[in-house]
Amino acid sequence: QSARRYERIREQETHEFMKRIGEHANKAFLPLLEKGELRGIIIGGPGPTKEEFVDGDYLHHELRKKVIGVVDISYHGEYGLRELVEKASDILRDHEAVKERHLIQNFFRHLVKDTGMITYGEKEVRKALELGAVDTLLISEGYDKVRVRAKCNNCGWQEEKTMSEQEFHVYKKKLTHCPKCGSQNINFEKWDVAEEFIKMAEESGSDVEIISLDTDEGQQFYKAFGGLGAFLRYKIQ
Incomplete structure (x- = not known):
């Protein structure tokens, strides 16, 4: 029973986290989309969380159309961002x-x-x-x-x-x-x-x-x- 309760709390916290990320992304990228300055969005992260974020209703529907790739990475923070850019090079090349x-x-x-x-x-x-x-x-x-x-x-x-x-x-x-x-x-x-x-x-x-x-x-x-x-x-x- 405690394990199930812990799992529900974890799922709720994950949902709230992805909701905040989506809100920040909408605020940052929607103005760029309206100006025609957003060519594509690449999402990366370890484990299945990134797929849950993409499949969930966290990003604005117009931004979801701009997702051109989902990449699996091993690191967090700055190192993770560098890894994402490196692994996404083929996606970017194909997109262009x-x-x-x-x-x-x-x-x-x-x-x-x-x-x-x-x-x-x-x-x-x-x-x-x-x-x-x-x-x-x-x-x-x-x-x-x-x-x-x-x-x-x-x-x-x-x-x-x-x-x-x-x-x-x-x-x-x-x-x-x-x-x-x-x-x-x-x-x-x-x-x-x-x-x-x-x-x-x-x-x-x-x-x-x-x-x-x-x-x-x-x-x-x-x-x-x-x-x-x-x-x-x-x-x-």
């Missing part, structure tokens, strides 16, 4: 891969249907960013173009081009004289296009998604579209 596939498949659907709500290519994406028309910027992790500005310090002539690092070295060697005044006093500036576009996107409130080369869709996006594209907020004439 699924999300990436959906993004690129959606991009292809817009392309096939010719909706006018996507664009691709350095020149076209740059224009869309300048207009503030980009909803989500897509950049392949393999995209490595640079933007180059050559300027004559004598007459003021200048030009900007996008090219690879190798092309830049050839361009710099060939452009020894200003095509307008013949001066050799030419200055070259170079910056990373991906970094420039990410900054432009952030300034206009656009989302940025880096597309890996680990999926077939990611490879196709890189090979067919140069690794640069965007979903638009509205059609561009």
Whole structure:
């Protein structure tokens, strides 16, 4: 009888503990979910308690939809958190891969249907960013173009081009004289296009998604579209 009473007390305390955890999680994560900043929740712990927490009515129903993995760990506290992150790496990688596939498949659907709500290519994406028309910027992790500005310090002539690092070295060697005044006093500036576009996107409130080369869709996006594209907020004439 004492054992059964002890078990009931233990179950009640466990229930109250998980209830408090759920309340803290709801308070912390629901605002992030509403802002679109919550991609997924991974829950970890020793023993069966974590499954009881997930299966029970402790998390808000919208947060329960965001649970992407449950991981068994051996430790508590900071060490347990580190173990959880380490063991969850495959879950996170798979989750990102699924999300990436959906993004690129959606991009292809817009392309096939010719909706006018996507664009691709350095020149076209740059224009869309300048207009503030980009909803989500897509950049392949393999995209490595640079933007180059050559300027004559004598007459003021200048030009900007996008090219690879190798092309830049050839361009710099060939452009020894200003095509307008013949001066050799030419200055070259170079910056990373991906970094420039990410900054432009952030300034206009656009989302940025880096597309890996680990999926077939990611490879196709890189090979067919140069690794640069965007979903638009509205059609561009």
